[in-house]
Amino acid sequence: MDSSQRHAIVGIMTYTLLSDEELFALVRDREDEQAYRTLYRRYDKRLYAYCLRALGDHELAQDVFQTIAMTVFDKRRSFIDGSFAAWLFTITRNMCLKAIRSRKHNVEFNEEYIAPDETESHSQDFLLKKALKDAIESLPEEFKEALELRYFDDLSYEDIAAALNITVSLAKVRVFRAKKLITKKLSPILDELR
Amino acid sequence: MTNDELLAGYLDRSLSEDQLIELEARRNAEPAFAQEANEMLTVEKLLVLATPVVTPPVDFLSSVESTMAAKVAAGSSAGGFFSGLASSAWTWIAGACVVVVGGYYVATLESLRSESAQPATTPTIISTPSLTTPESSAPADEITKPQIKSNSTSPTPTPVSNPTKSVSTPDPKTAPTSVDMTTKNSDRALEALVKDLQACRASGDHVRCSQIALNVGRAYRMRGSINDAEENFTLALSEAQIARLVQFEIEANGELGVTAQQQGRHSDAKERFSQAVALGQRNGIPTEKWAKALREIEK
Numbered sequence: 228m229d230s231s232q233r234h235a236i237v238g239i240m241t242y243t244l245l246s247d248e249e250l251f252a253l254v255r256d257r258e259d260e261q262a263y264r265t266l267y268r269r270y271d272k273r274l275y276a277y278c279l280r281a282l283g284d285h286e287l288a289q290d291v292f293q294t295i296a297m298t299v300f301d302k303r304r305s306f307i308d309g310s311f312a313a314w315l316f317t318i319t320r321n322m323c324l325k326a327i328r329s330r331k332h333n334v335e336f337n338e339e340y341i342a343p344d345e346t347e348s349h350s351q352d353f354l355l356k357k358a359l360k361d362a363i364e365s366l367p368e369e370f371k372e373a374l375e376l377r378y379f380d381d382l383s384y385e386d387i388a389a390a391l392n393i394t395v396s397l398a399k400v401r402v403f404r405a406k407k408l409i410t411k412k413l414s415p416i417l418d419e420l421r
Numbered sequence: 422m423t424n425d426e427l428l429a430g431y432l433d434r435s436l437s438e439d440q441l442i443e444l445e446a447r448r449n450a451e452p453a454f455a456q457e458a459n460e461m462l463t464v465e466k467l468l469v470l471a472t473p474v475v476t477p478p479v480d481f482l483s484s485v486e487s488t489m490a491a492k493v494a495a496g497s498s499a500g501g502f503f504s505g506l507a508s509s510a511w512t513w514i515a516g517a518c519v520v521v522v523g524g525y526y527v528a529t530l531e532s533l534r535s536e537s538a539q540p541a542t543t544p545t546i547i548s549t550p551s552l553t554t555p556e557s558s559a560p561a562d563e564i565t566k567p568q569i570k571s572n573s574t575s576p577t578p579t580p581v582s583n584p585t586k587s588v589s590t591p592d593p594k595t596a597p598t599s600v601d602m603t604t605k606n607s608d609r610a611l612e613a614l615v616k617d618l619q620a621c622r623a624s625g626d627h628v629r630c631s632q633i634a635l636n637v638g639r640a641y642r643m644r645g646s647i648n649d650a651e652e653n654f655t656l657a658l659s660e661a662q663i664a665r666l667v668q669f670e671i672e673a674n675g676e677l678g679v680t681a682q683q684q685g686r687h688s689d690a691k692e693r694f695s696q697a698v699a700l701g702q703r704n705g706i707p708t709e710k711w712a713k714a715l716r717e718i719e720k
Contacts, residue, residue, distance in 0.1 A: 260494040260613070264486060271482045276475040289481055296489050359467050378468045403429040410457070410464045417460050 247311035255303040267296075270312075273380055274319055280375065281323040291326045295319050312382060313389030320390055355416060362412040366405050373401035424454055431458070432465050480632055487636070491613040611640045618653075631660035631669045638676055642683075651680045667704045671697045675711040682718065691718050 242250065242265040253262035274295060278288035298318055306314050363371060369391075376387045388398040422430075427444045430436040436444065448455040614637045621630045638653035658673035678693030694715035701708030 254493060258493050260490045263493045264490050264617075267486050267489065271486065272475070272477045275477045275482060276473070279475055280473065285478065289478070292481075293485060296485050300489060300492060355467065356471065359464075359471055363471075374468075379472050399429065399433075403425065403432075406432065406461060406464055406468070407425075409468075410460045413464060413467075414460055417463055 251311050291322050295322050310386050313386040316390040358416050362409040370401050370405035374405035377402050487613050491609040495609055627660045627664035631657045647680055671700045
């Protein structure tokens, strides 16, 4: 490994240690390309998964994803403080809602996007997963959204609250109620499995 | 604390030691609560494992990254303000309006002059193609959106195209800035890709390297730099082989076939296409594009 390669790796490692907000400040104030790339790679797959979940098809998800990438860059000056993740997911959510409204195309989450899992061949697991999926689908929209942000997008309650424009305690309540409703639906199956 | 509050805290792992003792006490005292707590704990575990596994289109995400990174880098250059102006739809619309108003003014003067000279004249036609295109009325964010979407089902990475889409129909005579800007952006995009490839090689990520090298190769070929293209496709192939990424191996072989064909090395091209097709057949991956290229070269 020559010195330039070593230098590049050390540079990447330094960026990796920075928080989202520090990285974004570098992008905003210094137009730092490496900071942008580091931040992008932290969120690209999660954001894409969110878009796909919300919109139900890859083509539309790609359209919206591109728009989000542009919007984040164009609006970089408007992000002053707070959580970057919350700001990002607020933009993402708004863009997805806009796309859903404009195309009137709210497709339910499609099973084909879930990669085949070996454990699914086991009938009990399969039944449980299927029941869980159905239970999530049947949740009221505001509960479902909060739950998915928590478990699928791995956001903190503070970030969920900011993204949904609600209080932190309401975010907690929604996630808990969602789990409670799911438990209620799954209770007979869990009983059977016991 | 209510049972629900205790349960919520328990599931979020936010209970204090005292609260945990309280929870245990209630679980022992109330069998219904104990059952609920157990069931919710099971659901919690299921939820953690239930995150849908989405296979992201890596080539698409990588293309967006490169385009946007080039945009970020371009923003730091001295011409950032002007390029910002140039990429704004409103600037283009305002420019088009100036052209139309100016043209109308000149035409009116001309017609007044000719009217005074000869009363019967044919009407003057002012050509304003840029204002009649539907794109000119689109919002700014749609106009500047990078057109880099690729086919999600195919592993074929699409070369980065120009991130700024001009509003008016490009006419080399009337809108030279638009053409220059596009070239400049595509230069930057290629530079960013090459930089990305260097960083990637340093990190030893063979999957990503293969993918970027394919993009770089295609970008070079689009510019007519066949040797550079070939070099990058060869790199993409070796990286794909190391990473055991058959899909990229097929693509790299196919692309090498195309470059060989472009250089008049038909037997090489045939061999590359054959390899791409054979790999596809062995692994159940569709290779219609390369099979077609093979059929054509065999003719």
